[in-house]
Amino acid sequence: NAGVTQTPKFRVLKTGQSMTLLCAQDMNHEYMYWYRQDPGMGLRLIHYSVGEGTTAKGEVPDGYNVSRLKKQNFLLGLESAAPSQTSVYFCASSSTPPHYGYTFGSGTRLTVV
């Protein structure tokens, strides 16, 4: 019973490098989300998806891109990393209504130097 799996768990990038964070869920959930968590700011929504092949912008989308080619996977890309993107990134998924909240992944701690 894996739930939501995020890889990698930790990563250090140099400014300007690119990377992709992978989120995989095995619960057949339609909706998937990427949040970032910064001290004192709670969680802020980056992008989300309401189904395979769909993506939409959240509150803080700049500098990120996403793709949802398969229902179970939601990828978050950083094309040119900046120190301001140092954060903990959480992926989450949920079923369509009735809505009982999110299931979160374990998080990816990203440091950009």
Place this chain on the structure above:
Amino acid sequence: ELKVEQNPLFLSMQEGKNYTIYCNYSTTSDRLYWYRQDPGKSLESLFVLLSNGAVKQEGRLMASLDTKARLSTLHITAAVHDLSATYFCAVDIGSSGDKLTFGTGTRLAVRP
């Protein structure tokens, strides 16, 4: 724009005492969620409140929702050290994708 405010932001309390965390939000909603996060860990769902007047209890924690006042409370009864964590409330206003907007969190430290 939906704003979700929690207070206090930090709470240090003695074991055995009672306290309440407040979550206020700015836009009409009848869907509110409480999560717990231990240091360095992910978020764990505590309560799902889906209607005005909803009350849920689990052990020493009780959550309630007043949609008219746009207020939810998380009440802690006879705190124990194991309750030390950060608690987040999150609100869904029913927009496309059922997106949640989170409060900034309340860091709870229970001391002997």
